[in-house]
Amino acid sequence: MSLLKTIEDLKKKSQIKSTIKEKISEFESFKNKKINEIFKELCFCIMTANCAAEKCIQIHGEIGNDFLTLNEIQLIKKFKELGYRFPNVRAKYILKAREKISDLQRVLNNYNNHDLRIWISESILGLGFKEASHFLRNIGYKEYAIIDFHIVDILKKYNLIEKPKTMSKKKYLEIEYILKEIANKLDLNLAELDLYLWYLETGKILR
Incomplete structure (x- = not known):
């Protein structure tokens, strides 16, 4: 059976x-939220790289508004207490x-979709194209693909791509x-496609 x-x-x-x-409606609701809520979602996307999504959801919820106020030592301690991997x-x-909350707000208000992802991937430490796409x-935003190993495995399984040795920006695009x-x-x-593919691979619909 084909992927389609x-x-x-x-x-x-x-x-x-x-x-x-x-x-999708939950994601769209962020268009009306203040920058502090958007920043907390950015924290979630920083957390999830190479970590189990469900564990990150739980830890992220526990920390909540403290992402806005804790210093680095306090946040490290909190992460350790909650069993976070990194x-x-x-x-x-x-x-x-x-430190870049004001810049992030300006960019979200003024940049087009192409430049927005580039700025985030180049300006926010710890975010590449995949994590920037996840955050957006x-x-x-609905115009970006989140290409992680789950997605690569599905596309390879259906003979739509060869599994890349590394994920350069060119290969990502x-x-x-x-x-x-x-x-x-x-x-x-x-x-929408990402959520269907994730369900196909994992049997779950997460964020």
Whole structure:
């Protein structure tokens, strides 16, 4: 069975379709939220690289507004208490990102989609193209693919790509183009497609 047919079949399942619709609405709600809420979502996306999503969701919820106030030593301590995998380096990244809250707000208000992702991936320590795309998707943007090993494995399984040895920016954009083509054929945006692909690979719909 082709990937297109597999996802078409998933789209017919009302529970999956409605859960994905709710999740997209949750992401879109960030368009009306203040910059501190958006920054907390940025913290979540800094946390999730190479970490289990469900564990990160739990820890992120426990820390909550403290992401806005804790110093680096306090955040490291909190991460360790909660069993987070990379307490030292990610606390550093988050504190560095907090210094750029005003810049982030300006960029979100003024940059086009292309420049926005580039700025985030180049300006926020700890975020590459994948994490920048994840953050933007989670605050309501629908034009970016989140290409992690789950997505690569699915595309390879269906013979749509060869598994890359490394994920350069050029390779990322090539795979993103393939995903855009798939999304267009399915009448989905990339944010929706990502959630269907994640469900296909993991049986879960997370953020």
